[in-house]
Amino acid sequence: MTEAVEYDVVVLGGGPVGENVVDRTRAAGLSTALVESELVGGECSYWACVPSKALLRPVLARADAGRVPGLAGAVGGPLDTAAVFAHRDYWTNDWNDDGQLDWLGSIGVHLYRGHGRLYGSRKVAVTSPEGEHHVLSARHAVVVCTGTRAVIPDVPGIAGARPWTSREATSAREVPGRLLIVGGSVVAAEMATAWQGLGSQVTVLARDSGLLPRMEPFAGELVAEALREAGAVVRTGVSVEAVVRKGSTGPVRVVLQGGETLEGDELLMATGRAPRTEDIGLETVGLKPGDWIAVDDSCRVPGHDWLYAVGDVNHRALLTHQGKYQARITGAVIAARAAGSGELDTSRWGAHVATADTEALPQAVFTDPEAAAVGLTLAEAGRAGYRVRAVDYDLGRVSGAGLYADGYRGRARMVVDLDREVLLGVTFVGPGAAELVHAATIAVAGEVPIARLWHAVPSFPTVSEIWLRLLEAYRG
Numbered sequence: 001m002t003e004a005v006e007y008d009v010v011v012l013g014g015g016p017v018g019e020n021v022v023d024r025t026r027a028a029g030l031s032t033a034l035v036e037s038e039l040v041g042g043e044c045s046y047w048a049c050v051p052s053k054a055l056l057r058p059v060l061a062r063a064d065a066g067r068v069p070g071l072a073g074a075v076g077g078p079l080d081t082a083a084v085f086a087h088r089d090y091w092t093n094d095w096n097d098d099g100q101l102d103w104l105g106s107i108g109v110h111l112y113r114g115h116g117r118l119y120g121s122r123k124v125a126v127t128s129p130e131g132e133h134h135v136l137s138a139r140h141a142v143v144v145c146t147g148t149r150a151v152i153p154d155v156p157g158i159a160g161a162r163p164w165t166s167r168e169a170t171s172a173r174e175v176p177g178r179l180l181i182v183g184g185s186v187v188a189a190e191m192a193t194a195w196q197g198l199g200s201q202v203t204v205l206a207r208d209s210g211l212l213p214r215m216e217p218f219a220g221e222l223v224a225e226a227l228r229e230a231g232a233v234v235r236t237g238v239s240v241e242a243v244v245r246k247g248s249t250g251p252v253r254v255v256l257q258g259g260e261t262l263e264g265d266e267l268l269m270a271t272g273r274a275p276r277t278e279d280i281g282l283e284t285v286g287l288k289p290g291d292w293i294a295v296d297d298s299c300r301v302p303g304h305d306w307l308y309a310v311g312d313v314n315h316r317a318l319l320t321h322q323g324k325y326q327a328r329i330t331g332a333v334i335a336a337r338a339a340g341s342g343e344l345d346t347s348r349w350g351a352h353v354a355t356a357d358t359e360a361l362p363q364a365v366f367t368d369p370e371a372a373a374v375g376l377t378l379a380e381a382g383r384a385g386y387r388v389r390a391v392d393y394d395l396g397r398v399s400g401a402g403l404y405a406d407g408y409r410g411r412a413r414m415v416v417d418l419d420r421e422v423l424l425g426v427t428f429v430g431p432g433a434a435e436l437v438h439a440a441t442i443a444v445a446g447e448v449p450i451a452r453l454w455h456a457v458p459s460f461p462t463v464s465e466i467w468l469r470l471l472e473a474y475r476g
Helices: 016-027 042-047 049-065 081-091 098-107 166-171 186-198 217-229 320-339 378-383 399-404 433-445 463-475
Strands: 005-012 032-036 110-113 115-118 123-127 133-144 148-150 178-182 201-206 233-236 240-245 252-256 261-264 266-269 273-275 307-309 362-365 370-375 388-394 411-417 422-430
Touching: 005 016, 016 032, 016 042, 016 098, 016 133, 016 320, 042 049, 042 166, 049 081, 049 166, 049 186, 133 320, 166 186, 166 266, 178 186, 178 252, 178 261, 186 201, 186 217, 186 362, 201 217, 201 261, 217 233, 217 370, 217 411, 217 422, 252 266, 307 320, 362 433, 370 433, 378 388, 378 411, 378 422, 388 463, 399 463, 411 463, 422 433, 433 463
Parallel strands: 005 032, 005 133, 032 110, 133 307, 178 201, 178 266, 201 233
Antiparallel strands: 115 123, 123 133, 148 273, 240 252, 252 261, 362 370, 370 422, 388 411, 411 422
């Protein structure tokens, strides 16, 4: 190894989370190095959030247009898949990160291309693609932002079946005639929506009793109903026992528990994520390779006052926007400690704790209908010991929803803490419903009393009038 190059902060992993950490540490005047083995911008920019939404947008826009009088008859044909793929490629910059490199240079971050590993206390060793070796030393902090990878379960025959993961599902350049999707998660639901809309015959095979199991049950029910109406097959409560594929381009068959066999042209395994920690040197600092990295509410690793783990890798909230939020908090923590500015503000909603991870976590699912939620579900609130009441309302009965689309179908729920009369959670399902969730996030994070929400008047005739209807239902 060469002599160590010293920086104030070394960040391992250049996805959106790592980018936000270096942005905050450089803004605080701290010299910063970033280590990345793939594309700067990470999973979200090239294989997840961005390309998936580029694929979904035309599908959802056509579905919305098909429910508008005077327009429905003009949008019934197939999508121009070449144009859709070109739009996706534009948003991924054809899987090129030159623009990200320009930005890093503009803020003075030194990028090390290659595989990075912890190398004992406060050090990271980097091996470049050309075989060069570097050792980076951190005066103040090393921040692990290596994210997650798709999990492919050890099902007999899976190794030779060449299944898609989320990466292949968002970067494919041809529409498969038949697509089998194993899983009921967000990835499964969104990719089922996208590829069914692009012309595949989609079959979803979910082990759980419904789709989107981490949301209110009605969210998955409405999404599954719409997928079936679009022509997809959605089966829940089923398990895959084996996979069979012969040849390099032949069909793939899945064998279900009980012996039933289904055939497709491609197979997407949307069966969860695992931390990218198996080969980043955790053993050199007394941690276990391959594990999630436990942290406190400031994203510090207990027992290592210089080590932080931010984003998916710490398993607090596997969402890009939440990882970026943690990065902003972590940047503030590192800057404050480096400046020797005294005690950190670790009060419940303080500047140096990621409280929203557990108390106001928002998520939007871009299916048709969209599903969006923040905070606790009714079941989660009950398990947490709150005295709660759920208030439900048919979203389609709001005037703005009826004007948005004929036959608008949706539902809304707010979960109220009866002792404090504040919201613990809110869920919306319906076309365009993802844009409703930030108002709910403000209400939950701000612990805005029901009595004050009554004075937050929604504009007429918007879908946001759902707030008035929910509050009326609660007040009786």
